[in-house]
Amino acid sequence: MFYQEEKVMKAFQLYTSLARQGVLNAEAVQLYKADDEIRGLLDRFSQEVDCVIIRTSEQLFLVPQTKLSPFHISNEWIKRHYLKSGATNGDIYLLYFAIIVLFGNFYDTYQSNEPTRDFIRIDEWAQYINERILHLQSHDEEELKKSEKEFSYNWRLIIEKWENMDDIKETAKKQSGNTISRLSFIDTVRRFLVDEDLIKDIGNEEITLTEKSKMIIQRFFMEVEYNKGILEFIYDFEGTEQ
Incomplete structure (x- = not known):
């Protein structure tokens, strides 16, 4: 397909801004929606770096689709910037597990189009993780090993990491220090998600x-080909279509 030079240059300008900032404003959204050629070019540019463009009503986001993307956040980067000194892959597994549980609790079923609740309290999040850990523990050793190979998740290490953390104190309002408490760990995951613009603090914990x-959850998290098996295993989503 032949593109006019001005369209190519405009699309490339938008792409370079996305590559630097990771997000563009409403003006770019309108251009992306209205101009088929610029949209097609932007999508092709993003595919070349293993990314996809996610569009909301007011913003465009450049989101890595595979680990091969230069924009992918590595496990080592997360360890250095968010986790305690000496963090292992087990801490990373637990961080991802906590995120999946959080997202899952905003939806009442698999393939939901919209969240079914507006907010979650931090202490509720901790309780939901504990419930899912107990669910994992209900499986026998062989079943966990089989699932670990299927999903490339070390469920037993996730259980061990969670169990080794201090119990949640009912009187604790906020723990963001250097302890290894569960609430402290969840606070770390919260900071990571806030920094990545995936959740927002609205006060009152x-x-x-x-x-x-x-948009990411709708496009990937709830998509059958991506995470159905993981959701069914850890969260009891049954995959029934609405």
């Missing part, structure tokens, strides 16, 4: 999803 996270 409550968090809500952002438009960016809703």
Whole structure:
């Protein structure tokens, strides 16, 4: 397909801004929606770096689709910037597990189009993780080993990491220090998600999803070909279509 030079240059300008910032404003959204050629060029540019463009009503986001993307956040980067000194892959597994549980609790069924609740309290999030850990523990050793090979998740290490953390104190309002308590760990995951614009603090120890996270969840998290098996295993989603 032949593109006019001005369209190519405009699309490339938008792409370079996305590559630097990761997000563009409403003006870019309108251009992306209205101009088929610029949209097609932007999508092709993003595919070349293993990314996809996610569009909300007011923003465009460049989101890595595979680990091969230069924009992919590595496990080592997360360890250095968010986790305690000496963090292992087990801490990373637990961080991802906590995120999946959080997102899952905003929806009442598999393939939901919209969240079914507006916010979640931090202490509720901790309780939901504990419930899912107990669910994992209900499986026998062989079943966990089989699932680990299927999903490339080390469920037993996730259980061990969670169990080795201090119990949640009912009187604790906020723990963001250097302890290894469960609430402290969850606070670390919260900071990571806030920094990535995937959740927003709304006060009173409550968090809500952002438009960016809703679009990512709709496109990937709830998509059958991506995570159905994992959701069924850890969260009891049954995959029934609405």
